[in-house]
Amino acid sequence: MKWLVLSDSHGMRGSVYDILDSHPDAAGLFFLGDGLDDVEYVENTHPHLQVYAVSGNCDRTRGTLEGVADCGGVKVFYTHGHLYGVKSALGPLCKRAKEEGAAVALYGHTHNPLCGTQDSVLLANPGAVSSFPSRYGILTVEDGVPSFQLRMI
Template structure:
C-alpha cells in the first residue's frame, strides 16, 4: 500500500499536493495538520481516496479533527500527530513514547517544517517537512510510505529536486 504524507501546507500549496496525488496515485493520503482545510480540497477532488488527517497548532476552531490518531495499514500501525503537543522542536522522545504506548511501528509528525527520517527505540520517526514553507534551505517536501505486510519503506521526496532519503524498517 502506498501513502503520501503531507504537512504544513498552510493553504499555500494545494496545487502541488493535487498534482502529486494525480502523478503518484496513492492508496491513501495523510495530512499532519496546518491546515486542515486543505484536506477538504483533497476530499472534493478525490472523493473516493481515503484521507487521514490530524489537527495542527494553526487549525483553530476545529474541534472535530483529532490531535492524534492511529491507523492500521497492512500489519503496521502508524501514529499520526502534528507534533506540537509532544515537544518535537526539542526532541522526539515523547512522540516515540506515545507511539510505542499505542503499539505503533511508526510515528509521523509535522510542525517543525523540517523533513527528516530516523529510527528511535525501534520506531520509525518521520516528518515530511512542509509542502509549502520549509524552514530550511531545502525545497518543499513530502513523504512517500510503501507498506507491504510488516515492512515499511519511507522516502522523503523534495519538490523540484531529485534528492531523496530512504529508510526501511
C-alpha cells in the first residue's frame, strides 16, 4: 500500500490536487502542516483517501499538532516538526517517535526533502509543495516493511 506525504503547500492548492490526481492508487494522504486550507476539501474530492493532517506553525494551531497512524501494520508518527526543533537536529523527533512505538516519523517545516534512518526509525521529510518544483513523498509498506521515496512535479 502507498500513502502520499505532503507538507508546506502555503496556498498552492493546485499543486496539491495535481499530486493527488497523479496517484489514484494511493490509500491515503499525510499532510504535515502549513497549508491546512489547501487540503480541507480533499475528503470531498477524493473520498477514497484516508487523510491524516496536522497543523503547522503557519496554520495558527487550528488542528492537532501530531498523530500516530497504522499503515499496513507499521506505526507512523507524523507532525509538522517545529515543536521538535527539526531545523537543528532530528534527535528529539526520533525520541518522540520511539515513545509512540513508531517505526516511521514524518515531518515537514524545513522545506528540505530528507529520508534516512536514525536509531532504527525511518525519518522522512517530503520537502515543500510550495517549492519549485513542488516536492512530495510516497510512503510504501510492503510485507510490514516501510520505505520512502522523494518525488517532485
